[in-house]
Amino acid sequence: MKKQLLASLMAAASCSAFNASATPTQVYWGDTHLHTSYSGDAFAMGDETADPDTAYRFAKGQPVIHPYSRVRVQLERPLDFLVVADHAEYMGLMQLVRDKSPLLEKSDIGKQLVQMWDEKGSKAVYYNAAGSIVKGAPYEELLTQAIRQPIWDKIIDAAETNNEPGTFTTFIGWEWSSMPGGANLHRVVFTDKGGETAKQFLPYSSADSDRPEDFWAWLDQTSSETGADFVAIPHNANISNGLMFNDVDSNGHPISASYARTRMRWEPVAEVTQIKGDSETHPELSPDDEFADFETFEHVMAFNSEADAQSDQVSNYARSGLKRGLEIEQQTGANPFKFGMIGSTDSHTGLSTASEPNFWGKFGLDSIPENMDQETTPHADGWSMSAAGMVAVWAENNTREDIFAAFKRKEVYATTGPRMQVRLFGGFDFDAADAQQNDLAEVGYRKGVPMGGDLTKAEEGKAPSFLIQAVKDPEGANLDRIQVVKGWLDADGKSHEKVYNVALSEGRKDRGKDTRPVGNTVDLETGHYQNSIGDAELVTVWQDPDFDANQRAFYYLRVLQIPTARHTMLDAVALGRPHDEVNFPAVIQERAYSSPIWYTP
Template sequence: MLAKSAATLSCKGVLSLALYALLLSYPAAGFERTEDRLPCAHRSETKMALFGDLHVHTSYSFDSYISSQRNTPWDAYRYAKGEAITLSDADGEQTLQAQLQRPLDFTGITDHAEFLGPINICTTDSSAAGYWFPYCVLTRSNIYVLQLLAANYWASLGVLSETNDGDREASFVCQMSDCDGAHNATWQLIQQAAEEHYDRSSDCSFTTFVAYEYTDAPGGKNLHRNVVFRNENVTATAISTYDTGSRNVPELWSRLRAECLDDDVNCDVMAIPHNSNLSGGLMFPDPASEQEARDRLRLEPLFELIQHKAASECRFDRLLGRGLATEDELCDFEQAKSDNLTMLATVFGKVRTASAAPVGLDDFGRRNMVRNALKDGLALEQSSGINPFQMGFIGSTDTHSATPGGAEENNYVGHLGRRDAGYRNIQDHFFDNPGGLAVVWAEENSRDAIFDSMRERETYATSGTRPIVRFFAGDEIAVDACAQPDMIAQAYRDGVAMGGRLEQPASPRFLISASKDPGSPGNPGNDLQRIQIIKGWVDTGGTTHEHVFDVAGNANNGASVNPANCEPVGSGHEQLCRVWQDPQFNATESAFYYARVLENPSCRWSTLQCQAAGVNPFAADCQTQADARTAEQRDAGAIGDVYSKCCLDPAQEPFYSPVLQERAWTSPIWTSAAH
């Protein structure tokens, strides 16, 4: 790549000859360099954990703007880098200050492609005829009820429609003004913001990615993808559902291949599906053709396992005492009761649509949970020769408040603008959560290094905290690897890292290590409780199975929280490491393995905010406290019951608990069967 670039440097005027000479003298990297930029002063051949967020909405997204959220991609990047920004309060006034306790290493802004043009017209230029379209006026309104009407309009236009025919011109605003031109103008702004905040110096302090969200949700069933580009070379437009038609993700893949991957423009891209828990069973269908299977493999190497609309690993209903094709009781973690996006339709404390009603376990789509999709992928490979569901894991926030990385339980300001600001967070979005983080093992903090590692699935997801987790497998992994000073270098030499694949191993060993989140000043991280390895496999008859192994630490370490103030009680581990072999390993069966790292119990964000309001979920008189605080909020203008959810009895809830265990999930390692 460097040789090719040398012939064009002078005409591009990007790098001086001196800088090019510096690049040539720089040690060879283990990833492909496609950019003209300074080499990073800090890099590691054994890679470093970089924390980021690849699911972020700003005022360029319709559902962010209509929630009195006015921060742009520029502001979101500033927030990701540790600067304070101003957010809307519950009354729609820009009064709240938000700031991360620790900055991120990388971020991608993913505003909805579908309405980039119309929202630009509705909000930026009063001389445009479309600016005065009635629903544009409602969109700009600061009156809550009018904003909700605007939200319903935009959603019904295609994003949640069962009958989206791919015709954006159905919107009158596009008949009054040039939506295509406005779309392209906004797409250029997204690219400009990413470029201005990307640190191309040798400091490599922060990396941005040009990205957007492809937002298809027929009947509210989530088929969303975050489309992330490797470098500044991107498609001419942000390809949307209006370009492909609904229920047609394969057309998105086809267009990304034609306009990026297969076009000789140094373009690379991936699409990251999210919220399969809300997909109504539609996210992971059997491929209709070999081309579809190969497109999914090539273009979707990652899956967003957790974000603010719940987790999608697996599902266990505590009231029923059973799970969705699982017996794993830890699968009750941050689950939504419904199976579609209308689960957000709670206003003034009440659910406002029947489609948001709880969905019973027996009616919940099996592949709404990614662990089941991974298992079914093994069965598909056994029958067809291709496993289309080889996906690594990341987490992100899906913030609609321009707050990337805002996944700290004790610093959670909400992710939906005024809709969950202040008391509304408890009242209307109690069952949401702060989301998670994407962690990438990369040689340096640059687009090429991070993107290559994402392509290789050397990633893991966290529920918002920052433990450091390694996971390797191989026949040659040393039994005493945890005791070796060059443990990681040996593991790379003797095995494959998380996200990798072992072809017909004889008897693999798995190396798993974890270090606790060190925390930030005044906010120490949680101790580790234990590490588990989750195995999924398909037997020779085509039946899939799973098993959860505790491999390090202790589930019964006595750790808990003080119910009066949520301070931690007891201790755990600062570090855990183990070399483990599967006692049930069968070389004739294909399998996957991933690690799940569990921290000691801590209080959920809702518990912290309830206590801060004077309502203690652990108190015997919780409801009395809730009634008093609700009366105060009503006197100040709130409508409906505000704080009663603080007093929910977890023994009567299938998923909710005031105490949780933060966790991390590594990407799987696959093992192929011997033939």
């Protein structure tokens, strides 16, 4: 059994590389995708006790009881903000069935589920209920306000009780879990408002509709009626079966400018790294990118099906989605995929943990090494899961208002777990001296735009330059490199991509694929590594050498650490098994992805 968790990720102020007094924004760390026992799958797979209040207390650094192993667990470095995002579909139903609630006695299906629990257990109840949603035949008797409102009120009250403006921010949210044919079209959604407003509506679920267009229409209507604003976040495009960044809408019609504007109104960011794998890119899509094959997870979430992800990978990954967005914008005048990039866990234990050495799995079931061979999601086991991710937000203050605004303007970035601090500014007047300034952020905001921003109409003879800084997690590994990923359209409207090494540690020079690797210090018997390679900080000003002022483009950062141990290698060693027996890499290079900056002629 894993020892008590003491690892989290540090508070923003603990890294001295940034001059906080001169910086208009600070970095805040959070998780916008955490499930508790109120999610049916979490309950059925080993979390019957970690409720929303437990999740918030754990995120704030308080000790809690692990819902499966029953050991005491605690974050040494608390989070700054959290969204409890339980599935809207049959939210809290498992507790009602377990407790034989009188509310269930009023319906035939309610009584049947209670009997099923007694005869076959909680998993049978969960798969039966989930199957009704997937089949498009939800149990209407279980979707009444009398059943749903008390659970929703408990979630709201937990968020309100734990919200501490300036210290720890809670957001009221849920997950809309659309899954047509087993394809993942899920969105996490949260509001900027508090409990009084949130109690005026019930969470929209895929039992209402599995079409994104209907979901957005509900957001619009609810916003008009209550004054609430919302951020909706697509996740796991990697298992969307070619649907998440498709070039057609739910009716099969080409994406229109109206569709694009509506989508971007509600979905300013996308979750590109989490427990069910990484969604930045795929080696089939980026064959010239030596770091493209990272935490690849290709199982769709089909129930009672052997289906895996189809071959249309273009619609499954963020980089190709960003490129497709440029193409659609060229045709329609609006970009449906102009999103920032974040990470979050999608943990179903009520515990937000993304650290490889102390990863608690996706579910309670796979939180201990002895259970890693057991299936946790359809056709995947605990070894398949990734210890990821986190979202970093550049905001003025740790409040609902300021953090929500940062999501809207896309001044956010993803990491796969470590707390690397990453800055990206774009403009036309940065020079090499700017990288040497102590007040780098002040210079960046004054002379350019931050990640998530836009550049337009370059003056003749000028190419955009980027002020870039990355600082290691002070309690983590050194940095290997900073890369700029560029996507652009040629004169024929076809998209392309290129990855540039813009800052290499140890003074290495960029020689393409012949660039000397940073090395590997991981001890395969212990999992320990040495910070004897790499750098603690990388700073540069980079100018696009291939810029064409007439071409639409985007630029984002990918920051790589030196190699460290993957959680599966640590578990294999703990179990006395050869680490290569589990068919996953022993070491990985953790990373960060910034939100892009876009250039429009």
